[in-house]
Amino acid sequence: MSDESTGTAVSDQPSDAPRQRASVEDVLVDVKNLVKYFPVTAGVLRRKVGDVKAVDDVSFTIGRGETLGLVGESGCGKTTTGRCILQLYDVTSGSVVFNDVDLVQTKGEQLRRMRRHMQLIFQDPFASLDPRMTAGDIIGEPLLVHKIAKGNEYRERVAELLSMVELDPAVASRYPHEFSGGQRQRLGIARALAVNPDFIVCDEAVSALDVSIQAQIITLLMRLREEFNLTYLFIAHDLAVVRNISDRVAVMYLGKIVEITTSDQLYANPRHPYTISLLSAVPIPDPVVDRTRERIVLEGDVPSPMNPPGGCPFHTRCPQATDICRTQVPEMKKVDEGHMASCHLLDAI
Amino acid sequence: MSEQNDHVVLDVKGLQTYFYTDDGVVKAVDGLSYQVRNGEFVGLVGESGCGKSVSAMSVLRLIPYPPGVIAGGQIVFKGEDLLQASEERMREIRGNRIAMVFQEPTTSLNPVLTVGRQISESLELHRGLDKNEARDESARLLDLVGIPDPSKRVTDYPYQFSGGMQQRIMIAMALSCDPELLIADEPTTSLDVTVQAQLLEIIAKLRDEFQMAVVVITHNLGLVARYVDRVNVMYAGKLVESGPTETIFAEPKHPYTVGLLASVPRLDSHHKVVPRVIPGLPPNLAHLSQGCSFAPRCAYAMDECRASAPQLEPVATTGAAAEASGHERACFYDAAKLEKVDMLD
Ligand SMILES: Nc1ncnc2c1ncn2[C@@H]1O[C@H](COP(=O)(O)OP(=O)(O)OP(=O)(O)O)[C@@H](O)[C@H]1O
Ligand SMILES: Nc1ncnc2c1ncn2[C@@H]1O[C@H](COP(=O)(O)OP(=O)(O)OP(=O)(O)O)[C@@H](O)[C@H]1O
Numbered sequence A: 001m002s003d004e005s006t007g008t009a010v011s012d013q014p015s016d017a018p019r020q021r022a023s024v025e026d027v028l029v030d031v032k033n034l035v036k037y038f039p040v041t042a043g044v045l046r047r048k049v050g051d052v053k054a055v056d057d058v059s060f061t062i063g064r065g066e067t068l069g070l071v072g073e074s075g076c077g078k079t080t081t082g083r084c085i086l087q088l089y090d091v092t093s094g095s096v097v098f099n100d101v102d103l104v105q106t107k108g109e110q111l112r113r114m115r116r117h118m119q120l121i122f123q124d125p126f127a128s129l130d131p132r133m134t135a136g137d138i139i140g141e142p143l144l145v146h147k148i149a150k151g152n153e154y155r156e157r158v159a160e161l162l163s164m165v166e167l168d169p170a171v172a173s174r175y176p177h178e179f180s181g182g183q184r185q186r187l188g189i190a191r192a193l194a195v196n197p198d199f200i201v202c203d204e205a206v207s208a209l210d211v212s213i214q215a216q217i218i219t220l221l222m223r224l225r226e227e228f229n230l231t232y233l234f235i236a237h238d239l240a241v242v243r244n245i246s247d248r249v250a251v252m253y254l255g256k257i258v259e260i261t262t263s264d265q266l267y268a269n270p271r272h273p274y275t276i277s278l279l280s281a282v283p284i285p286d287p288v289v290d291r292t293r294e295r296i297v298l299e300g301d302v303p304s305p306m307n308p309p310g311g312c313p314f315h316t317r318c319p320q321a322t323d324i325c326r327t328q329v330p331e332m333k334k335v336d337e338g339h340m341a342s343c344h345l346l347d348a349i
Numbered sequence B: 001m002s003e004q005n006d007h008v009v010l011d012v013k014g015l016q017t018y019f020y021t022d023d024g025v026v027k028a029v030d031g032l033s034y035q036v037r038n039g040e041f042v043g044l045v046g047e048s049g050c051g052k053s054v055s056a057m058s059v060l061r062l063i064p065y066p067p068g069v070i071a072g073g074q075i076v077f078k079g080e081d082l083l084q085a086s087e088e089r090m091r092e093i094r095g096n097r098i099a100m101v102f103q104e105p106t107t108s109l110n111p112v113l114t115v116g117r118q119i120s121e122s123l124e125l126h127r128g129l130d131k132n133e134a135r136d137e138s139a140r141l142l143d144l145v146g147i148p149d150p151s152k153r154v155t156d157y158p159y160q161f162s163g164g165m166q167q168r169i170m171i172a173m174a175l176s177c178d179p180e181l182l183i184a185d186e187p188t189t190s191l192d193v194t195v196q197a198q199l200l201e202i203i204a205k206l207r208d209e210f211q212m213a214v215v216v217i218t219h220n221l222g223l224v225a226r227y228v229d230r231v232n233v234m235y236a237g238k239l240v241e242s243g244p245t246e247t248i249f250a251e252p253k254h255p256y257t258v259g260l261l262a263s264v265p266r267l268d269s270h271h272k273v274v275p276r277v278i279p280g281l282p283p284n285l286a287h288l289s290q291g292c293s294f295a296p297r298c299a300y301a302m303d304e305c306r307a308s309a310p311q312l313e314p315v316a317t318t319g320a321a322a323e324a325s326g327h328e329r330a331c332f333y334d335a336a337k338l339e340k341v342d343m344l345d
């Protein structure tokens, strides 16, 4: 595989200046009280024995052109939230308003038409690509499914999409196994862009890539966002990556959002004890700096989402927990302009 | 680091591991040399496909033949060249004096045996404990790697543990034979950051307790910065830079290391910093040029770099100090002119 097909030169970086975000009033995605339970069954009769409370009363909005980061430990419900927004799961309750239409109440042909505006980019570029299809077929498939282009127009669009993600249009006839991980992720992005979406859920889209390739893909996603005014829900467990690309970040724990604010604010002034411990655990790639940081190591594992603790879901691991935390569920409270957190002890910490 | 002596546990010299494929000879490891000392924690980093796993498998002579062949070099473990050892001798060494944690935990744990049974078997075999002793010792090892309620959990099967816990069980198993050298291949890639840090914390603690040497292979430069004593940077089957962790992070002297460090997003800057990008892709290991393998992607490449491959040599700028600290690099470009990109500006 040749080198010239990917990558930008070191000098050709997007600017580090804070970008101009679309107005917050122009809401593209409005998630209200979203709940998703997965029933757990047992025995030959598949009797229901309980629920995995994967997403449990989650609300947030994403402005048009905005990138919202979603972080939290493995199993906290990030993927489920993303898939519920895209209606890839039947939502248990709540609403997902997209462009003023509640997707939860939308069915059949109308939902299919709405779907065109929303795309998903997966973590694993290997698993999400059909090995028997050529790169061109993979990227072009949505064009055929949504009857957007055929014939010459189709071929031109595929070539255009490949160059958008900085791949040589000549690679259209190759198969997925002939591409590297980073190039496969570019194919996944080109496919998502095929239908001119407004909104893309990036679910661990760069997590499987090593740092240098990860930087190439992040740079690409940032460039495309400016070019097509895209709105992203950017799901990842790497907090440093999320900070780079997000305007705002939501932190999830056991199916609930515990803190949400601008990405600069979250990193400069985290308020929820869970966010604070999560940030403190991130190693800094500089041994001198890393040694001087205070680390809060959380004891124990994340409780089972089948049987979440009462009161504040975080109280079993919270270094500061008091009696009220064990008995009462904390509400989301305003900490500052555009900064919300759910913790009983916000004033004390 | 805990009391360290200069005793070299592992001395890899000019290792070459090749795969004979339809596409040609893949030189996965080609002239790799490094040493690991007693009690030392070494980190091996480099882009996907640069030969990290193959180099680790070569140490234990676990390269599948065909298509793989260890074509040259020496692997001296405590004075003995393992490439000359009999297969029987290798079986004594594997999982006994050298333990390895593989990249994919689910393929390494036996799904139909309880974890207690798996660890006990190893303890009975390698340390000659009887059934009861082995059972108690398994619980102790599980406790050491941070599994809650270990005496209850010994009767559980691998699938009953989360990915992070399985990884820790692998480490408990690796330790069951009291190895002199532990090689852990990407023990953390699929785990989230809290679990990653926990795991390396445990390995670092056990390194002290067991006084063993550790080689950890990872993509996470943050973890490397925090835990290892020495960093080996690998590119296209060779080391391009090697040195004490602080030196590598403060004064990287190979353009690839400089680029790698600048492409890591950081949390400690006051505003968002866009990671720098190393252009292009790692080379195809079946069609390497005669020059420096990094030259096609290197902003500093000169004619000399394309003509012949630089060898690993002590870094010139710091002179005698470099030799003492063992800071080495393989690059023709003037080291004094190469500087770390400050990501906090
Ligand atoms: N199809 C399903 N059926 C039953 N339970 C599920 C299903 N999908 C997810 N879950 C459970 O829901 C919870 C949330 O899972 P989810 O995949 O959303 O987590 P996540 O935050 O994306 O984690 P990760 O970082 O590991 O990807 C987990 O406990 C998971 O086991
Ligand atoms: N059985 C094999 N047959 C042919 N080529 C192989 C085989 N095993 C490994 N290789 C090749 O050897 C090279 C080095 O692979 P290796 O697995 O050591 O990379 P790595 O540095 O561990 O990468 P990663 O970070 O992705 O784990 C790769 O180009 C790989 O394709």
Ligand SMILES: [Mg+2]
Pocket: A078, A079, A080
């Ligand atoms: Mg997920």
Ligand SMILES: [Mg+2]
Pocket: B052, B053, B054, B103, B185, B186
């Ligand atoms: Mg590997």
